[in-house]
Amino acid sequence: MDDTLAAGPRLNSAGLNSTWASDESVAEVASPRSLASPRSDASVDASADVLVASPRPEWQSMSVATGWPKELLQTAPVGLRNLGNTCFMNAALQALAHCPVLTAYFLQGNFVADLNAANPMGTGGELATAYAELLKDLWREDSSGALAPEKWRQIVKRVAHFPLDGSQEDAHEFLAYLLDGLHEDLNRVSRRPPYKERNAVQGVDLEARGEERVAAEAWHDHLLRNRSVLVDLFQGQLRSQLRCPKCNTVSVTFDPFVYLSLPVDKKTKTVAEALAAFCEEERLDASNQWTCPSCKKCVRAFKKIDIWKTPAILILNLKRFYFNRRGGGKVRNTVACPVQGLDLSKVVGSEQPQAAVYDLIACIDHHGSGLDEGHYTATCARGPSWLKFDDDSVHSVKSPVSADNYVWFLLRSDTPSEPSTLPQQSHLHPEAWPHLHPLGKPDWSFLRSSDLSV
Ligand SMILES: [Zn+2]
Numbered sequence: 150m151d152d153t154l155a156a157g158p159r160l161n162s163a164g165l166n167s168t169w170a171s172d173e174s175v176a177e178v179a180s181p182r183s184l185a186s187p188r189s190d191a192s193v194d195a196s197a198d199v200l201v202a203s204p205r206p207e208w209q210s211m212s213v214a215t216g217w218p219k220e221l222l223q224t225a226p227v228g229l230r231n232l233g234n235t236c237f238m239n240a241a242l243q244a245l246a247h248c249p250v251l252t253a254y255f256l257q258g259n260f261v262a263d264l265n266a267a268n269p270m271g272t273g274g275e276l277a278t279a280y281a282e283l284l285k286d287l288w289r290e291d292s293s294g295a296l297a298p299e300k301w302r303q304i305v306k307r308v309a310h311f312p313l314d315g316s317q318e319d320a321h322e323f324l325a326y327l328l329d330g331l332h333e334d335l336n337r338v339s340r341r342p343p344y345k346e347r348n349a350v351q352g353v354d355l356e357a358r359g360e361e362r363v364a365a366e367a368w369h370d371h372l373l374r375n376r377s378v379l380v381d382l383f384q385g386q387l388r389s390q391l392r393c394p395k396c397n398t399v400s401v402t403f404d405p406f407v408y409l410s411l412p413v414d415k416k417t418k419t420v421a422e423a424l425a426a427f428c429e430e431e432r433l434d435a436s437n438q439w440t441c442p443s444c445k446k447c448v449r450a451f452k453k454i455d456i457w458k459t460p461a462i463l464i465l466n467l468k469r470f471y472f473n474r475r476g477g478g479k480v481r482n483t484v485a486c487p488v489q490g491l492d493l494s495k496v497v498g499s500e501q502p503q504a505a506v507y508d509l510i511a512c513i514d515h516h517g518s519g520l521d522e523g524h525y526t527a528t529c530a531r532g533p534s535w536l537k538f539d540d541d542s543v544h545s546v547k548s549p550v551s552a553d554n555y556v557w558f559l560l561r562s563d564t565p566s567e568p569s570t571l572p573q574q575s576h577l578h579p580e581a582w583p584h585l586h587p588l589g590k591p592d593w594s595f596l597r598s599s600d601l602s603v
Pocket of ligand 1: 393396398443445
């Protein structure tokens with residue numbers, strides 16, 4: 150597979166093209182969604198009123214074991230009818246709908262306070278409001294059978310400009326689009342300060358400040374512009390290193406990520422191997438040379454990416470699709486992932502405030518031999534059982550892990566089930582950040598003098 154030219158369409162390996170993961174891309178690539186005209190506040194408030202008129206109370210019987218309130222687990226699962234090649238959308242929606250604390254945040258009405266109709270990067274709140282309505286229908290107490298998400302499709306077509314016109318699309322790409330749109334609609338930042346590029350740090354500067362502090366500073370700058378429940382739940386941080394082969398200088402940057410796209414080939418047997426391949430050092434090719442800031446030479450640098458901070462919900466996308474001179478294909482072997490207790494502590498590059506132990510909660514599966522054909526389904530944990538959502542039909546399965554797994558959703562074991570107790574990431578509250586002082590106690594004095602008060 151060494152002649153692989155690309156794997157997965159138009160998305161890089163760490164979700165960094167997403168507007169909320171890389172602010173640079175906002176300026177460089179005008180997202181089609183950003184062209185959506187902002188709606189008036191009035192229309193959003195009206196629909197939000199409908200939703201909060203009967204908010205669900207905070208659930209009293211939250212099951213610690215499954216992260217779901219018992220009331221919800223007693224409801225019958227609802228399938229989504231295929232509206233003509235919309236299985237990619239249905240699968241992504243079902244997987245996301247089975248992320249417990251995010252669903253509770255919408256069903257309990259917490260999202261209304263966060264709606265940011267004035268954000269020009271968002272949809273005027275329409276996408277988030279429509280998603281909340283869809284979740285209400287998926288988790289109805291009197292639910293039965295399947296529903297046709299026609300209204301949802303019309304809204305996504307109108308405000309998010311995602312092609313839902315009968316063409317087969319990539320479920321992972323739709324998911325990235327949806328998470329990005331929800332983030333902008335729910336961004337708690339009312340006045341976004343201008344994007345400030347952070348320079349790579351190296352040499353004595355890096356030694357003096359230490360990596361964890363540089364990482365915390367980058368996180369702070371990210372939070373100045375991005376604060377939403379999606380950041381709280383889905384965003385982690387990556388460390389990217391460039392190393393000069395001539396003088397060994399290492400230059401470091403820290404970037405947020407929304408999901409990780411892991412390289413897989415026919416030899417990949419486990420998620421640990423796929424993560425190791427993701428973190429493997431690679432040499433930049435001759436067309437992609439780097440000017441070393443220390444020896445000033447133009448070099449083919451060594452590049453390495455590591456997971457620095459883990460999010461509460463980790464999304465892993467297996468890069469099964471590949472393209473080469475002979476066309477393309479799909480890696481079809483099973484990559485094993487433990488359903489419970491995936492320990493990432495050895496994979497993560499820095500100390501975490503909590504154990505990086507994850508349970509699988511949902512998968513998006515792709516059946517078939519290539520990206521342009523095939524079928525998507527979702528396999529989701531619902532209490533102790535696993536359910537396969539195949540458009541309008543739902544049935545139970547023994548195990549979610551199969552050769553069809555395309556996107557995994559993993560929940561960190563310390564994540565609260567109740568949305569009101571979820572720690573909000575804010576530039577004003579570094580104590581809630583995942584960053585630790587090298588001596589093990591927080592020391593945020595380096596931020597106090599700058600723009601903590603913004
Ligand atoms: Zn050098």
